[in-house]
Amino acid sequence: MARKGGKGYWVDGRFVPFGQGGKDGEEPGAPSRTEEKAASHELQALGERLATLPDERLDALPVPERLLEAVRELRRITSPGALRRQKQYIGRLMHGLDDAERAAVAAAVAAAPGRRAR
Numbered sequence: 001m002a003r004k005g006g007k008g009y010w011v012d013g014r015f016v017p018f019g020q021g022g023k024d025g026e027e028p029g030a031p032s033r034t035e036e037k038a039a040s041h042e043l044q045a046l047g048e049r050l051a052t053l054p055d056e057r058l059d060a061l062p063v064p065e066r067l068l069e070a071v072r073e074l075r076r077i078t079s080p081g082a083l084r085r086q087k088q089y090i091g092r093l094m095h096g097l098d099d100a101e102r103a104a105v106a107a108a109v110a111a112a113p114g115r116r117a118r
Helices: 033-049 053-062 065-076 082-094 099-111
Strands: 006-009 012-016
Touching: 012 053, 033 082, 033 099, 053 065, 065 082
Parallel strands: none
Antiparallel strands: 006 012
16 A cells, blocks of 8 residues: 655545645645636736727727727726726636637737836
8 A cells, every 4th residue: 555655634535735736626636726816817917908909909809899899998997996806806707718819918018118207
């Protein structure tokens, strides 16, 4: 019989070493909660940068109309609390995009000229 070796815990009759997932029915290769949060923050930041694109480039992107409306609304909002909520909403809409749409958005944002420092 193989030795379990090291610290860990038992899930559904199998031993899972610490640091290898498996808790609460997770697959061992599943991303951690911290990794999922980091990915969410990246999508939210990408959505914020999307708001800096001109309307012509924004309309040319292959994204749902709801996302475009949310980005246009973000440009109009001035209240700090409302801005924060709208950015979170845009991040949530960005989660619904498929890989091709996310790549198109990232390419459009990367190709946009940056603002010059004064």
